Amino acid sequence: MLKSLFNWKVLLNLVIAIGVFAGLIWLTFRWLEHHTNHGQEIPVPNIVNKSIHDAVKILDDTGLEYEVDSANYNPKFRPFQVLQVYPAPGSRVKDGRTVHLTVNPRTWAPIAVPDVINKYSGLAFQRLDQVGLKIGDTIYEPSIQKDALLRILYKGNAVNPGARLPRFSVIDVVVGSGPMRNISIPNVVGLTVKEARAVITKSMFEVGLVEHEDGSKDESDIIYYQDPASGDVRDQGMQIDLWASKKTPAELRAKIEQLNSIYRMKVDTSLPPVRYEEVHNEPSYDAPVVPAPVPRRETPKPEVPKTETPKTQTTTSKPAVTGTEKPKTSTVAPATGHTAKPAASTTTQQPAQKPKAKKVVVE
Template identity: 45%
Template sequence: MNSVKSILKVVLNAIIVAALSYGLYYFVFNIWLSSYTNHGESVEVPNLSSMSIQQATQTLDELGLTYEVDSVNFDPKMKPYSIIDFYPNSLSKVKEGRRIFIKANPKTYRPVELPDLVGKSKRLAFTQLDISGLKIGNIIYEPDLAKDAVLKILYKGQIIKPGTVLPRFAVVDLVLGRGMLTGVRTPNLVGLDITSAKNSIKENFFELGQIKFIGSSQDTIGARVVYQFPFGGDAYDQGQPIDIWLSNKTMSEIKNQLKMLDREYKKFDEDTIQGNQYLDMLNKNNPQPKVEEIKVEASTSTAPQAPKVSEEIIIE
């Protein structure tokens, strides 16, 4: 009898535990959870296609929906800040707080960076500019050893550096090397100071060669070019060096030194003449012109002195 009562008691306890468990399960998953997650409640996604991005975000805020906007790619066929696409689609039922993905049209194209083109070939520069979304305007050629290589990039007339941010489809001009010309007349530098001589050499696309001095002074402030090689007016290739001689003395004071230079560079025994005159004389087979020798009167109180030997210093 006692054993039967014990069995009934165990069965009764099991029934009570099962009933309590079922009640707790029903309460959690049907009453409390539904209330917590707004089960059965939904929000209808509005049609955003006719709205601007400002109107769309304001509408979603009012409905309790979140959003993520992608405005990277510009579509010129659509108005700026208009909605291109969105997901979930309109009339879809979503829960409050659901994220809506919006693809919007930006105001204009995304800016691009200028690639590093200096020193690159013309063909490679054209390809990289096209990939970057930039347009090529004028092609300008300047004398340079690197033929058809990019020397500079211009935007609105100003030199720009690699990495400069430009509007997409901006027009840039390319400055390319055209190679050096041959047989170009060299500038006449005799009588110029060192700064003017350097500028003249650079403007004519030659290089400055050796700088030498005639006389004891090596001061370039008051010195003038008294000799050059190749001579002014000679036919010469651009990019080649021109050597110059400087002196603080007058041409008559260094007459003998100039004659020595003529013998070395012109193979000519008379006084200094311009290089182009000498070449023209040889080409026309004219007789050697006589140049009147300039005599410098010595003081009666002192004996004539031998001319000083020129002192040359080579500056690399």
């Protein structure tokens, strides 16, 4: 096998293959040098702080391509002023190399208006300020959405979310001030449902229940009844219920009377008139009232049993006294001649009176 490897034919083919490979490599590098202009370099000119028109003219004269990029507007520099160049000025590049230019635009770039409609005004103002819009006048308009941002105005015209405006543009905003109080209900009887919706919405009320007599939802039906009634006073934002039919209100008189008995009940809230009389408080000088004496209750007189006395003792008794005085009895002892104490009474005791002296005769 080694003998066949060193055959002159094999060696000749190997030398030819190496020569072809080396030739291809040499031709490739020569083509690259010719195509890329090897050794031919151009210095990048210094065009910083020049206007874009002058910078483009200089790059065209040197044979360099350019690409312009508008950066964020900076009021410190002139409009269309070249702020930056890449590659940096003085660098050597090939002929036809693209140079990137950063240019200050003429004014602020437009921005999209954020969707802040019907949002709370505090959050809406913060969002508008973040995107670079300045708020001018704040206009308050009656609305059931209190403190909500209703519209955005730019130069007097309404602006929809997504519209593009220059950065730091001054805009006016319309904010809801809340519903108004004690507003008269509009009369929509006789109008179509579509017309009634427009009138109710214009008056800052809301459409509540819409009942069609035939069960359909035809917007051309005629309104023959409404609740609350026209002329009633309500706050804005209240709902108004509607009854609609293809017939006229005159043809639905019975139905209207039935609805009146339900929604128009008369309640007597009147009160009797109040009479006001003047009262003069004068001091009185009447004598103090003395309570009447309580009559004394008489108790029955107790009976005193008679007692026998000895012959040697003589008892004298005072005759009964009529009236309020009580009878007095006395008893004399046979020997001593002293009188005995009167019997105790069941009524209130009175101070004892000293009895009169009596004559006693002893036989």
